[in-house]
Amino acid sequence: MRRRILIVPLIILFLAGCAIQGRGAKVKAPVSPAPPARPVLQSTDLPDLVLPRELKIVQEKTLLVRTPSYVGGLITARGRVTRDSLVTFFRKQLSARGWKEMGYIKYKNVLLAFRRPNGSCFIYITSSGLGGLEVRIWASESLRETAPSAGGAPLPSYP
Secondary structure: OHHHHHHHHHHHHHHHHHHHHHHOOOOOOOOOOOOOOOOOEEEOOOOOOEEEOOOEEOHHHOEEEEOOOEEEEEEEEEEOOOHHHHHHHHHHHHHHOOOEEEEEEEOOOEEEEEEEOOEEEEEEEEEEEOOEEEEEEEEEEEOOOOOOOOOOOOOOOOO
8 A cells, every 4th residue: 555655656756757848848859861762763775775773684684785886785684563564664764765666565475666766676574483574675776877888879778
């Protein structure tokens, strides 16, 4: 009984002290700056072709060719994204960068075809197992107009 008499006033004093402390001037704790956001896009060595950050380039399955007037090759990337979100991503990003979608094939896997006056791009999206996707991007692009060699006739263009 005596213990209860001592404990009750101690609890009341503790609660009163907390209430008084809560009424005092509020001091804001210093706010640490937020860590820099990871970029949504990652660039590639091919002009105007980007990948979402969720995809990682597979170096062993990637090949790039670059000369003063040409760039092209194959980029292979893997990651955990949905097929439909990846299709939407490439359609938006490539059209914003001047690529025109020429068509697509879609069933279990997806093949997207894009074109620009100086290049073409094919994107093949397939399952890589364990819920991930593999993307293969074949691209070919002239970096500048090249004049026909002296004495040579220009090559015919086909539609």
